[in-house]
Amino acid sequence: MGARKKTAAEARKAARKTQYFAKLNGVPSSPRKMRYVVDMIRGKEVNHALGILRFSNKQAAQDVEKLLRSAVANWETKNGRKAEDGELYVSRVFVDQGVTMKRMMPAPQGRAYRIRKRSNHVTLYLDNTKDEN
Numbered sequence: 418m419g420a421r422k423k424t425a426a427e428a429r430k431a432a433r434k435t436q437y438f439a440k441l442n443g444v445p446s447s448p449r450k451m452r453y454v455v456d457m458i459r460g461k462e463v464n465h466a467l468g469i470l471r472f473s474n475k476q477a478a479q480d481v482e483k484l485l486r487s488a489v490a491n492w493e494t495k496n497g498r499k500a501e502d503g504e505l506y507v508s509r510v511f512v513d514q515g516v517t518m519k520r521m522m523p524a525p526q527g528r529a530y531r532i533r534k535r536s537n538h539v540t541l542y543l544d545n546t547k548d549e550n
Contacts, residue, residue: 437495437505437543439488443515444480448537451477451512455539463489463505463543481539488543508544512537 418426444451454477458466463485470482485507489500515536521529 434495437488437492439484439491439541441480441484441539441541444477444537444539445534446477446480446537447535448512448514450475451481451537451539454478454481455510455512458485458507459510461507462503462546463500463507464502466507481541484539484541488541492543504546505543506546507541509542510540512539514538 454470454473454475457469457473458481461469466485467482470478470485489505492505493500515538517536518534520532520534522532524530
């Protein structure tokens with residue numbers, strides 16, 4: 418590895434230590450359904466976002482709620498203290514497409530229809546309240 422790549426990699430590694438995030442890979446639902454849930458909490462304060470997810474009727478909301486609690490736990494571990502009310506907010510959250518399993522379903526007259534079972538990856542970043550930055 419060259420010197421320039423090594424210094425860039427070290428800079429990225431140091432910057433990552435100050436970021437608070439959690440990732441959820443391989444969730445067995447389509448990215449479109451997950452993005453609908455994720456859009457509801459983007460930019461919201463953590464306790465407000467947890468309330469939105471708790472009372473949402475979407476199945477994907479349970480996975481995102483668990484991910485949000487994990488990100489808060491990561492923040493608490495890195496800072497060595499409990500998060501106070503109104504201290505954290507969801508700064509960035511995005512959904513990427515994961516592996517698509519291809520299956521076949523029998524169809525009339527000896528044909529077969531392709532079924533795509535989609536999955537997704539969710540990444541959620543937390544940050545301190547907006548007025549502190």
